[in-house]
Amino acid sequence: MALSPRLPRSIQESASSCSPSPTVRWPFADLFxxxxxxxxxxxxxxxxxxxxxxxxxxSLDVRIERFDERLERLRNEENLSTDKLTKCITKQEKMEQEKVELENKEKDLFKRYNKLKTVQGFQNLQGIQDQAKAR
Incomplete structure (x- = not known):
């Protein structure tokens, strides 16, 4: 078997050293x-x-993503809770201020009532005295 002179020498030597009837080797080894x-x-x-x-x-990526979403919701709820708490405190302070104002008005009205009662009592007393004198 003559080989083409264009093939490299190592291939020519290896081909000539092969037996005349080479055994075909599959690229896969014995599967058994x-x-x-x-x-x-x-x-x-x-x-x-x-x-x-x-x-x-x-699965961990999904759990982490869900945890991040839950954490974000909790932070938002916390902010809402903080806002709600701030609003409640503000409302409570406003109500306390209104209570103080109403208590002050009550005191003023009570003083005025007592003055009127005193004046009316004095007038009644004078009226009674006038009636007594007239008799």
Whole structure:
């Protein structure tokens, strides 16, 4: 078998050293070899473990995303609660101020009532005295 002179020398030497009827070797080794079967099983286990870890990572990503959303909601609620608390405190202070104003008005009205009562009592007393004198 003559080889083309254009092929590199190492290929020509390797081709000429081959037996005249070379055995065909498939690119895959003997699938019944137990060592190879062990390696294939190990690769399958590794792939399953990789897929399992990928799923766990995805699950954790989803949980983290949900946690972030919940945290944001809680922060918003906290802000709302803070706002509500501030409004309640402001409203309470306003009501206390109105209470003080009403108490002051009550005191003024009570003083005025007592004055009127005193004046009316004095007038009544004078009226009674006038009636007594007239009799």
């Amino acid at each position: 070899d137990s060592g190879l079967q062990d390696q294939i099983s190990a690769l399958k286990r590794c792939e399953q473990e990789r897929q399992n870890l990928e799923y766990q990572i995805h």
